[in-house]
Amino acid sequence: MTNPPPPSRTDPDDQPGAVADPGAGDGRGISERLSANSLVSALLSSTSAVAVALVLGAFVILISGDDPITAYRALFSGSLGDLRGISETLVAATPLILAGLGFAVAFRAGLFNIGLEGQVVLGGLAAGLVATYNLGPWPVALPLTLGAAALAGGLWAALAGALKAKSGASEVITTIMLNYLAFRLATWAVGAEDLLPVNPGLQSTTRGRVESTLATFPEMIAWLDERIWLPGWLAGVGEDNLRVHAGIILALIAAVILWYVIFKTTFGYKVRTVGLSRGAAAYAGFSWGLTITLAMAISGVLAGLAGAGETLGLYQGQFYNSASGLGFTAIAVGLVGRNHPGGVILAGLLFGILKSGATEMQNSAGTSKELVQILQALVILAIAGFAASGRLNLRSRFRSRSTSPPAASPTPARP
């Protein structure tokens, strides 16, 4: 196993503040998403924001005395240039996509879930705890461990949702509080001898059982290859000792399901209504409190699954601190992805690329790994900038429409 991902200690400090504004911008941006061509424009503006961030980042690299072209080449070849790079990109993107989806669903309901980090930790902890016990073959063990993770993350987040529904307590505050509780709970659980059969040699003893529950991706490919025909190069993946694991499949499935739920079901409709207009929800006659609590629960379920993926798929037994910081990066992923499942996948992959390419950039171009965090921050700022300018456009469009001669406007007013 290669070394764990670079520590992202600064993330929790920087990002919640930095993303507060794009959050507001994206709320307005939802309207643009509603028709097909505005989906394209959303994609376009996100892509341009990334391009702007890369250009600005190039200046930062120049100022720090390195060659931006060499650095970027290393960044992308390290993350996409070979199978190992792609594997590491997917490894980094997997929890970001899952937790980013979690952020998106809460945001659609009008909630800002800053507690993803705690929900990820608890999900990982629950999955690890359950996997510690011998649960039988993987078709039994896998649903049980994932279910435990989903339950832990879901309940933890639903708590914040229910508090808001009952007393109006801001979820921003309660989820931050719940984060600290979750961290302490995890520290205690890992150290509690009564809770776990073997301690502290937990890692080695659990690994065997855990590995059987969430097969690593190459092993899964190999397994599939034995039963169904697969192209040779995919089968070849199984030979390599890559870290990519089945969590990426889980993430993609979750994105598709979430997309369906949000846009195609009455429940998703209620979630979106509640997020845009509490008054309209009351008028329609459905419960605001219940809807936000459920949306928050789903958000936590997804974050919990992100933690489970880390515990079961990536670290295979080491289940605390493994998630450090990713719950906060996931907020950025949700916002950059405009809280649309498809956008979240793309944004998760982008942040995965930045993370996995950082090492190569440092090794071959000599550019500090920390530059990647600057790049992440620049992407967020650029997105915020584009969202703000989009909002301005919208406002001036609105203004000119309300004062314009109806004949010239695309939506004529009354005759």
Next chain:
Amino acid sequence: MPSAAPNPATTINEPVQYAVEMRGIVKRFPGVVANDGIDLIVERGEIHALLGENGAGKSTLMNNLFGLYHPDEGEIRVNGRPAAFAGPRAAVEAGLGMVHQHFMLIPRFTVTENVILGSEGPGTVLDRDAATAEVARLAEEYGLRVDARAKVEDLPVGMQQRVEILRALYQGGRTLILDEPTALLTPQEVDELYAILRRLRAGGGTVIFITHKLREVAAISDRVTVIRRGKTVGTRITAATTAPELAELLVGREVLLRVNRPPASPGEPILVAENLHATGSRGEAALRGASLTLRRGEILGISGVEGNGQTELVEILAGLRKPDSGRVLLRGQDVTAAGPHERRRSGLSYIPEDRHNRGLVLDFSLSENILLGNADDPPFSRFGRILPRFVRSLTQRLMKQFDVRAPAPETPARSLSGGNQQKLIIARELHREPDALLAVQPTRGLDVGAIEFVHRSLVNERDKGRGVILISFDLDEILDLSDRILVLYAGDFTGEFESGQVHRTELGLRMGGKSSDDQPTAAVTD
């Protein structure tokens, strides 16, 4: 560009006839021409109404005048001098004052603090007493009775507007622009506003009164300029014109100002409220034993000044709130405990007062708004899955049937004009073919053409044998449409009148808690 502020005292002596001259104003925005050659000539010392429908270009024109926009073509003169203001500050220095529709006041500041905001003068120490005295003197001079030391948040809306007017006067404004100033006022407050404006005129001041209501033009203005689709379509002396002529200028076609309404033939009771009691948001008794009976085939108008229990009554009837005591019967069934969704299923439709925060989700498409309140019912959804094809075709059908002007069902509701938004709500609420319809302020903020449509829809529903409750603060609307009128005052109904058997003065007195036996002068409340 005016560098020095003209002193109002000196400009008044100059032989200038016009306070404001705007000639051939053109303002283009990407894709639209908001002002397409507008002429507006305002004489000194007159009250000049600027009449136009929503979207006709009134606000753009005033923003051009005030330096918020810069016109692409045309000439602006203020007090005879060429005026191309760089911004509002320069406009204020030239003697213009703007009273916005949505007040730009700081609620926690006192009246004086709000008035002097932006013209505190040099130095770091504020002479609060001198400022208060000056504000009080101005208020006295123009009859703007308002306590200079009161906090703005404690004042009723009409008073807050006076603070805005005071601020404009304090800043040296001799020409006041009032943007839809009556939108938020009660009938009494409107009368008081008129009195203030007349006093301003008597003192040599000039007023530009922006409105889309014909009644206001007739009530207050000396002359009126009508604009339609960005063009001036005519200027008239108010006394020499008629409402139908103005309406035709305004809309571009002949308009029925009063909807044709054959006599009602009321049937059985459909919606009954018995002895409703409710507590308001500040813990006061908002409803005190109000009862009403709505019959099929009638429009029951509920008139009253805002804040006399209308909010609570509507919410109880719609199922958004439970009464402290009393009950609500819909088609003979006790629905007191039922929520909005259940009542909708039992045959009650509801056109809410607040289009933007209740009746619509502005960021949703038209289709998604048609789903609002219907999402759980077949054929809109099955097993929790929305049936998009049904919703889309229904939306298309309703758009055609109710003349909702929009490119497609996917268009966001936000981009529609107020009238089209309201038609969308009406389409959604009427397509269910309800037995009873609750319409709250259904024409608020709409222009003449849209009002005609809404009124016609309500009368049509009545003629189809449905019961309609119309709650409105607009007395004329109540009088025009209702077959029976109830007056809501202080949480109870204080009068019931048959259509055509009551005069607006009598109703106005009842709305103020008086009856015609009382002294007429007591109608002025404060």
